[in-house]
């Protein structure tokens with residue numbers, strides 16, 4: 001396979017999606033608190049109304065709203081206070097016209113009442129008498145039974161990533177365990193005779209293995225269970241053994257380095273040797289990231305990423321992450337958050353190739369100025385400055401200084 005026959009990015013993504021159709025990690029049950037960030041393996045519907053009874057949202061008096069009609073400071077509405085609701089207890093009384101009940105924030109609104117008047121808009125000449133100094137509308141200052149979530153409503157959709165909000169609503173319904181997809185188990189292999197692990201001392205000519213750590217961190221952030229398989233020397237037999245081991249216990253394998261055409265490049269041969277269908281493409285029309293490899297060894301997708309760390313990170317973001325979403329059963333593709341910005345300089349791009357630029361955002365008035373971080377793809381130091389990425393699609397030949405662009409955020413400013 002000739003890697004200079006580069007596949008367009010959209011075709012590469014389609015080929016990956018086609019290969020992963022029906023390949024999804026198995027479900028497992030986890031405790032609610034451990035479900036954060038996991039992908040729901042089933043729809044979750046509320047077994048009950050939330051709140052299960054009407055509740056006050058203020059400290060005040062539960063009343064019939066009609067009884068407060070026309071009330072004002074000069075002509076207050078009169079009520080007889082028939083009792084008090086206590087926090088955490090059922091309200092046993094039923095309000096008749098002209099009656100009011102003292103109620104705390106969160107207390108159960110008694111039968112017959114349809115609104116709560118805030119304490120500060122009332123006066124109590126004595127314990128039994130209440131003056132309402134302004135009217136309240138039906139439903140004011142209270143949450144009706146089932147108003148938050150009605151029984152049977154879908155709270156989480158199968159394939160959705162579970163957020164703190166989902167956890168909250170599930171807790172409110174008393175759901176203690178959730179069926180989610182397993183974390184995608186990813187094995188990372190770095191290749192290259194020049195690489196040493198970060199714990200070792202580097203000799204002249206050697207460099208530390210950046211990709212295992214940078215890619216491992218990206219994948220962990222994406223919710224994967226990551227195994228660093230370490231560095232494999234550029235030798236056919238060792239490499240095949242490492243890859244075989246990785247495919248046995250993982251859902252996805254990433255190899256970095258050894259993807260371009262060269263005497264030491266065993267990745268393609270090894271993937272083809274280990275099982276069908278083998279390599280499905282080698283080379284994508286993307287900069288950086290051209291020498292990317294994708295293959296499947298039986299049901300396990302294998303990515304060969306460029307050795308240059310920054311290029312490997314771009315490909316991870318743009319190509320590996322969509323594959324992870326499919327593997328983890330995520331039903332919806334949510335575009336990464338983008339912010340509008342004005343481009344800070346002219347940027348040339350080659351038509352027929354998708355270009356990605358790392359961007360630093362500078363606040364400018366109500367918006368941002370996008371400053372491209374330009375440098376060779378081997379320079380990892382650049383990326384620490386980046387807030388996001390700019391994509392120039394294959395059908396464009398560049399952008400001008402001052403043009404409005406959309407930046408995909410790769411980090412949040414907290």
Ligand SMILES: Nc1nc2c(c(=O)[nH]1)N[C@H]1C(S)=C(S)[C@@H](COP(=O)(O)OP(=O)(O)OC[C@H]3O[C@@H](n4cnc5c(N)ncnc54)[C@H](O)[C@@H]3O)O[C@H]1N2
Pocket residue numbers: 190191192194195207208209210211212256257258259260261262265288289290291305306307308309311377378
């Ligand atoms: N004649 C050509 N040479 C190259 C081309 C080309 O089109 N024609 N493409 C260049 C591009 S672009 C890239 S990217 C690299 C891809 O090469 P490989 O994927 O085979 O990777 P290596 O040769 O093993 O490494 C490239 C570079 O990255 C460093 N590296 C590798 N792994 C790591 C790691 N884990 N941590 C840190 N740095 C790593 C490695 O030392 C090399 O400097 O090919 C170009 N060549």
Ligand code: MOO
Pocket residue numbers: 286287288289290291306308311312377378
């Ligand atoms: O394609 Mo290389 O991956 O530009 O750095």
